[in-house]
Amino acid sequence: MKKIYFLLFIISIQTGFCQVKISETDKLSATCKVWGFLKYYHPKVANGEKNWDQQLFDVLPKIEQAKTKEEFSLILENWIDSLGEIQKIEPIIQPKGIEYFDKNFDLSWIDKNKMFSTKLSKKLKFIENNRFQGEQYYVSLLNAENIFVKNEDFSTYDYNNKYARILSLFTYWNIIEYYFPYKYIMDQKWDNTLEQMLPLFIEAKNLDDFYITMQKLTVRLNDSHAVFYKYARKKHYLPIVCKIIDEKMIVTEILDDNFAKTGEVKIGDIITKINDKTIKQIVFENRELISASNEVSYLHNIIEPVLSGYYDNIKLEFLSEGKNIKKTINWVDYNSNRYVLKNETKREIKKEKxxxxxxxxxxxxxxxxxxxxxxxxxxxxxxxxxxxxxxxxxxxxxxxxxxxxxxxxxxxxxxxxxxxxxxxxxxxxxxxxxxxxxxxxxxxxxxxxxxxxxxxxxxxxxxxxxxxxxxxxxxxxxxxxxxxxxxxxxxxxxxxxxxxxxxxxxxxxxxxxxxxxxxxxxxxxxxxxxxxxxxxxxxxxxxxxxxxx
CATH class of the missing domain: 3.90.226.10 (2-enoyl-CoA Hydratase; Chain A, domain 1)
Structure with missing residues (x-):
């Protein structure tokens, strides 16, 4: 009798284990990795033979329905099988004389992902060993041998649609996963970023939410090159250059002669508040929105965004010659990012070479x-x-x-x-x-x-x-x-x-x-x-x- 109870106990544990539900984030995170891996490794995908965006749209509803690890893995296994047979090739020999830098490279998730069955892991490992060796359809190299992204056109997608937002995340995440040289020195692991950002992409309520979420994603690269632009309605700019020193924003240059003549703001003035927020508050609140490799770059890069906007004016509080001054100042029509005036007041500063x-x-x-x-x-x-x-x-x-x-x-x-x-x-x-x-x-x-x-x-x-x-x-x-x-x-x-x-x-x-x-x-x-x-x-x-x- 004891043996029967023991066997029933073991069966109940195994049955319970098999029926453990898996989270939406876990499923999508694993799907993102598999989708990106197949995009660059599978011979019938990396060559552009498949409509890879549509393939994702087709498989996502099935992924959403998966309740267990076994169901999830089976969906991915069947998906891979549907792409066609992969020919086993001779072992790919590393070229002589090449020294690899592998701090970014990690496909260990193929064997270690808790979401994958042994069979799925073996399929993925087979693809790695028999990977595509021709001209990649989605990326190529420029003369300096950095990549450029090609054959990606999302212009017709509606980002009010959850699947379009997920596709955008998957595409960007995998570009970074495979082709960003400094992935290994980000503040946090890129895998963790995926898990954290997925719910934000899913929950985005409108187009503005989506773009802000994309912007937050680019910031996670910790790369001063990784600027983000959203092409939108015309912005207005305050024609001054500033520097943040000891949580104070000091004016270092006036860019527009007409504006300089008004005396609204002068070189040396210390801005203490912008639209009722202190510089300390502004620095704290924008950390998720401004790309930078380090703190000094962040404090530099934050200046232009906070001195621009879509409204008619900006409210400043500043110290000027020992006096506390509050002013609402009208913007000047500036070109984004380079302080270039569009009108006839453009200031041509001839600097000696x-x-x-x-x-x-x-x-x-x-x-x-x-x-x-x-x-x-x-x-x-x-x-x-x-x-x-x-x-x-x-x-x-x-x-x-x-x-x-x-x-x-x-x-x-x-x-x-x-x-x-x-x-x-x-x-x-x-x-x-x-x-x-x-x-x-x-x-x-x-x-x-x-x-x-x-x-x-x-x-x-x-x-x-x-x-x-x-x-x-x-x-x-x-x-x-x-x-x-x-x-x-x-x-x-x-x-x-x-x-x-x-x-x-x-x-x-x-x-x-x-x-x-x-x-x-x-x-x-x-x-x-x-x-x-x-x-x-x-x-x-x-x-x-x-x-x-």
Missing amino acids: FKILENNIGYVNMGEITVKNIPEMIEKLKLTKAIVFDMRNYPNATWEEISKFLNAKEKVFAIYTKPDLTYPGRFKWSEPHPTGSENKDNYKGKVVILLNEESVSQSEWTAMCFQTAGNTTIIGSQTAGADGNVSDVDFIKSFYSRLSGIGVYYPDKRETQRIGIIPDIEVKPTILGIQQGKDEVLDRAIKFIETGK
Whole structure:
């Protein structure tokens, strides 16, 4: 009798286990991974033979009906079988001479996912071992070998439809899963982001909710390149540039002459509230909406969004010459993101490309100088005792010609990780990138580079290049920490994002992403210095040149 009771007990446990319900998030998370894996690995999907979006729409209702792990796995097994037979191929041999970077690569979920039956895991593993080896239908490589997304057109989808929102999430998530070089240094695992974002995509009540949710998803990349734009009605902008220092927003530049003449706001004014919110509140509330690799980049990137809007005016509270002032100020019609005026009040600020400062110190504005200006710059500055290269801006692809002037011989300054489309998710190390050439007449003076949070991507990469000169000193503060050629992601109607497409490292494989370029001498502007019209970073550079300290 005891044996009978024991057997009934065991059967009841097993039956109960089989009938354990699985959550919507668990099902969709696992489906997302399988759908993306098949998209880039299955020979009859990765070649574009199947309408892969429609395949997802067809399988989602079945997934929703699945109550147990067994039912769920069977649906996916049948789905895979319906795609057609996969031919077993000879083992894919890793090419000789290639060193792989595998910190991003992880297909262990195939065997470890609690939602999968043993049979399903074996099917997926078979696909991995016999994966597609032709030209990928949904991604290709640009000249720099970062990906570009192709054959994705979501322009006809209605995002009030839950399945369209899920498709958008699945598509974006898998692009990052397989082709984002810095996935491994996000604040949290990309798997966790999927689980957290799924309910938000499902619950989005309207188009605005959907776009905000997409924006929040891009922010989880922790990548200053991963900007988000929603093409919508025209925005208005306040024509000022600001910097956040110690939870205070200080005005550093007025961009419109007409606005400057009104005296509404002046350089040095300290904004304490915007539309009744303190700067501290604004910084806290926007963390899920502003992309950034690090804190200094976040504090820089938040300025433009909070000084723009769709209304007629903006309410400011600020300190000006010791007085507390409250004002409601009308916007100016500005172009998004670059502070370019559309009307005739456009302010043309002619900045010098290069010049000689006092005591025979050269100065180059890297945001203004172009390749055609380099010969003249070299001729004018070659006998100076030092040259300050100001990269608190975005250079104009002048690194190669300037580097030849600075270096006596060829040197390597960077190495990259690039996606391997034959094994999606894997990256491979490039050959080290050289700069400079044999030049006995190279520059012999000191080289000083100025950097700050506005130094991003090409600025950071160019700074790495100039460091090879050997007599280079970097002065300033932490940079934006986003390097590598950019890949655009714009498959969704009215939506545009981008991401760092290749990994950039020093030749010894030290990281630059999120860290940025580390200054040898750290110096940051102060509120008082800005109010007094000083460039404290440049002043510190001149002091170093003169004293060596």
